[in-house]
Amino acid sequence: MKLVARKGLDEEEVTLLPEDAEDMVSACHFTLLAVEHRKLFTRCPSSPHHGLCITSQPQLNWHAYNLIVPGDVVHGHTLRKVVTDNEGTGNSRSERVHTALAIRVISTFFDPVIANLRVSGTVISENEYVAMGQHHTIEIEAHRSLTIVKPDGWDSVAKQALSQALSDDKNGALAAVVMQEGLANICLITQYRTVLKTRIESVIPKKRDTVSDQEAGMRSFYDKTLTSLRRAVDFTQSRPLLLASPGFVATDFKEYIAKQGRDKSDKILTAVAKQATVIHSNSGHVHSLNEVLKSPEVLAKMKDMQFAKEAIEIDRFFDLLKLDDGRAWYGSKAVEKAVGEGAVGTGGGVLLINNSLFRSQDLATRKQYVALVDKVKLDGGDARVLSSDHESGQRLKMMGDIAAILNYPMHDLDGDEEEETAPVARDRRDEEEDDGMLDSVI
Numbered sequence: 001m002k003l004v005a006r007k008g009l010d011e012e013e014v015t016l017l018p019e020d021a022e023d024m025v026s027a028c029h030f031t032l033l034a035v036e037h038r039k040l041f042t043r044c045p046s047s048p049h050h051g052l053c054i055t056s057q058p059q060l061n062w063h064a065y066n067l068i069v070p071g072d073v074v075h076g077h078t079l080r081k082v083v084t085d086n087e088g089t090g091n092s093r094s095e096r097v098h099t100a101l102a103i104r105v106i107s108t109f110f111d112p113v114i115a116n117l118r119v120s121g122t123v124i125s126e127n128e129y130v131a132m133g134q135h136h137t138i139e140i141e142a143h144r145s146l147t148i149v150k151p152d153g154w155d156s157v158a159k160q161a162l163s164q165a166l167s168d169d170k171n172g173a174l175a176a177v178v179m180q181e182g183l184a185n186i187c188l189i190t191q192y193r194t195v196l197k198t199r200i201e202s203v204i205p206k207k208r209d210t211v212s213d214q215e216a217g218m219r220s221f222y223d224k225t226l227t228s229l230r231r232a233v234d235f236t237q238s239r240p241l242l243l244a245s246p247g248f249v250a251t252d253f254k255e256y257i258a259k260q261g262r263d264k265s266d267k268i269l270t271a272v273a274k275q276a277t278v279i280h281s282n283s284g285h286v287h288s289l290n291e292v293l294k295s296p297e298v299l300a301k302m303k304d305m306q307f308a309k310e311a312i313e314i315d316r317f318f319d320l321l322k323l324d325d326g327r328a329w330y331g332s333k334a335v336e337k338a339v340g341e342g343a344v345g346t347g348g349g350v351l352l353i354n355n356s357l358f359r360s361q362d363l364a365t366r367k368q369y370v371a372l373v374d375k376v377k378l379d380g381g382d383a384r385v386l387s388s389d390h391e392s393g394q395r396l397k398m399m400g401d402i403a404a405i406l407n408y409p410m411h412d413l414d415g416d417e418e419e420e421t422a423p424v425a426r427d428r429r430d431e432e433e434d435d436g437m438l439d440s441v442i
């Protein structure tokens with residue numbers, strides 16, 4: 001495919017785009033990113049089929065994970081274990097050598113705690129260390145360039161993921177502490193995912209002990225929580241903070257932060273306390289974020305963040321599902337029928353689909369879901385691709401990863417066909433359920 005050069009905002013900067021990519025992302029958008037983020041994302045002019053060059057950073061590995069799917073070609077720096085034989089002694093020795101490889105992707109793995117991305121596949125360009133067809137895993141290192149090539153081109157869902165990567169506000173993430181006496185979960189909530197940064201547990205003396213012992217225990221707990229919060233979240237840039245708990249634990253913790261700011265003349269802590277919003281939750285476990293993110297105070301504060309809009313649509317879907325009036329359907333077969341009939345279009349139609357479905361190893365399956373998104377948009381409906389690692393995506397996962405709100409009622413879409421869907425969401429009450437909700441991220 002021919003690449004055409006276009007001048008960007010900086011006269012020294014030339015953005016290379018496929019000639020038919022006007023609808024993808026504007027040349028100015030790419031140039032803006034190159035200027036603001038020191039070319040973390042750039043067009044790779046030597047790569048055919050819409051190559052995209054990324055300079056790896058922890059906050060970008062998440063977006064790279066969403067962009068790379070089986071069948072893509074990834075070029076990157078890597079380490080390879082090489083075994084050499086000494087013909088004289090018959091001994092062999094192994095060493096790890098630096099090399100550049102191109103692999104055809106089979107699978108990807110993302111660790112949200114350390115923002116580590118691993119891409120596995122088969123080698124398609126041999127060199128002195130690796131033969132064609134051998135299996136290799138590239139571990140994406142910070143500050144190393146990575147090139148993604150999509151032989152089949154960039155479909156509409158990939159373009160949307162790329163646009164989200166370009167517009168992501170890394171400093172706009174919301175910090176949240178969900179807590180109860182002796183337990184605190186510190187989370188960071190971005191537009192696309194929620195990460196459990198750390199968990200604090202302390203033994204608090206019971207009320208039957210002396211009051212001074214209990215107060216000392218709570219002070220120690222608050223001190224540990226505040227220390228962990230400052231270590232886990234960068235508050236040098238202004239960001240909202242949610243404090244959620246049953247009772248007065250969150251309120252007392254906010255007062256503790258404010259007091260520490262006054263006593264230590266710490267402007268950052270003082271600002272954190274002023275920006276903190278206290279919300280009631282049923283417990284200090286992570287799953288309580290579900291109710292917290294739906295509260296009017298949080299929705300008002302985060303009205304411009306995508307996760308708030310997703311939460312509203314998911315709530316609307318479940319409300320309609322309870323009504324059972326034929327406007328809410330879930331499962332791939334029922335949703336495909338509704339979309340095919342034009343029932344997810346102008347007039348309130350919404351498609352809700354998890355991005356995990358676009359990581360299928362079967363190209364035909366991926367294209368099937370992409371076509372579904374395109375059809376809804378063509379019909380004037382709203383197609384929302386949810387992060388399967390976010391709270392809203394976790395709720396949708398329980399319904400088979402795909403659901404739809406119809407603009408007019410339809411009945412018997414499931415017919416007699418069996419749908420393999422997970423059970424409807426049920427209450428979770430302990431940390432085991434937290435971990436289930438947070439397989440990779442929340």
